[in-house]
Amino acid sequence: MYNPSLTESILIRGGRVIDPAHGRDETADVLIVDGVIQAVGRLEFTAQCRVIEAEGLVVAPGLVDMHVHLREPGQEYKEDIASGTRAAAAGGVTSVACMPNTQPVADDLSVIGYIQERARQSGVVRVFPVGAITKGLQGQVLTEMGLLQRAGCVAFSDDGRPVSDSGVMRKALEYSRMFSALLIQHAEEPSLSGGCMHEGIVSSRLGLPGIPSESESVMVDRDIRLVALTGGRYHVAHLSTRQAVVAVEQARRQGLPVSCEVTPHHFSLTDEAVIGYDTDAKMSPPLRSTTDRQALLDGLAQGVITVIATDHAPHDEENKRVEFCRAANGVIGLETLLPVSLELVRDGVMSLSACLAAMSCHPARLLGIPHGTLEVGRAADVVLFDPEESWIVDARQMQSKSKNSCFHGRRVKGRVKQTLVAGRVVYTDEGR
Ligand SMILES: [Zn+2]
Incomplete structure (x- = not known):
């Protein structure tokens, strides 16, 4: 992991420094001493x-991805902490929150401790474990959230599955409130989710069983009522439907502690990507309709959706090279997060600063971690990227062990040049 005993000073000179947390967007230098941001402005060279x-480059806080599956322990053939954090670094991501659906499930201190130890040994970026809400992700018995939070869990989730029992969700919200812990819900009503793609015209045409938008919105509606009842902090993972955007917008207007994230694949693709039965277009929730996608863009533009997260979900070929309905759900995303999100800026959906905020200070605040900003005195987690460099996504070139990218072959713009964690260069694209 990063080395806190650096004695070197680094000057990142002449870049466009964007720090959304402080409304900064100007040509400036960044001075790093002993891994900490020492000064930002027009500085003297010593x-x-x-x-x-950094001339011609954007210098921004290292990105914070609050929804990542690192697969360790248990499925190291898909990804491990070493490969997953290398993929993060290559994507400009310096902090990841990793989901607890490992084997064994991250629902007790020993598994959390193991993940933290492995991150120290083999991780190249910061790894923040998300603990399970219920034991074994079984949706019945709550975990020891207080203890897990003290051990370093930054949020709680049964991601991959919803907490579907209303009584259990109510108790989880009440319990988590005692520690101001954030609950991240994979919002899906299981009894409506039998299909393998979005239910609509495309699914009818392809003859595939569909998952209606209501599968998500019914659960979000229920949860928001439980948030109103309990006051617990609630975050919708990978939100995908228009109805759910409306529900979150109303909840936020009422002042409820409700937030949500959207993935690059959901805001940039629709269910039409499934035509051709490409299993790299299969995920949960599924790619939705054009109307849903437009609502996600509007939600980002209006600040209803405050976070972009990847739901980086590595799967090996054995689980993907099968018929569509039998293929595993999920796609990798760490190495395409930034360029695909920059499409929002070029399409006029949001400013570059707002786009970066959704991948830095906003998720950092939700998780309560002191990152996602270039503030003086903070650890120097920094990404330098060329916003204009055009390239074609090639999954085979990626750092991730798995190659299940739904953006393979896409022409994108914006390339990470260097990534620093605590002042140490953990990725550079030189020689590529
Ligand atoms: Zn999920």
Whole structure:
């Protein structure tokens, strides 16, 4: 992991420095001393500094991805903490929150401790475990959230599955409120979710069983009522439907502690990507309709959706090279997060600063971690990227062990040049 005993000073010179947490967007230098941001502005060059020339590049806080599956322990053939954090670094991501649906499930101190130890040994970016809400993700018995939070869990989720029992969800919200813990819900009503793609014209045409939008919105509606009852902090993972955007918008207007995230694949693709039965277009929730996608864009533009997260879900070929309905759900996303999100800026959906906020200070605040900003005194987690460089996504070139990208072959713009964690360069694209 990052080395806290650096003695070197680094000057990142002449870049467009964007720090959304402080409304900064200007040509400036960033001085890093001993892994900490020392100063930001027009700075004097001193001979002792190592200089990173950043002219023409954007210099931003290292990205924070609050929804990642690192697969360790238990499914290291798909991904492990070493490969997953290398993929993060290559994507400009310096902090990841990893989901607890590992084997064994991250529902007790020993598994959380194991993940933290492995992250120290083999991780190249910061790894923040998300603990399970219920034991074994079984949806029945709550975990020891207080203990797990003290051990370092930044949120709780049964992701991959919903907490579907209303009574259990109510108790989880009440209990989590005692520690101001964030509950992240994979919002899906199981009795409406038998299909393998979005239910609509495309599913009818392809003859595939569909999952209606209501599968998500019914659960979000229920949960928001339980948030109103309990006051617990609630976050919708990978929100995908228009109805759910409306529900979150209303809840936020009422002042309820409700937030949500959207993935690059949900805001940039629709169920038409399933035509051709490409299993890399199969995920949960499924890619939705054009109307839903437009609602996600509007939600981002209006600040209803405050977070972009990848739901990076590596799967090996054995689980993907099968007929569509039998294929595993999920796609990788860490190495395409930034360029695909920059399409929002080019399409006029949001400003570059707002787009970066959704991948830095906003998720950091929800998780309560002191990252996602270039504030003086904070750890120097920084990404340098060229917003104009055009390239074609090639999953085979990625750091992730799994290659299940739904963006393979897509022409994108915006390329990560260097990623620093606590002032240490953990990724550079030189030589690529
Ligand atoms: Zn999920």
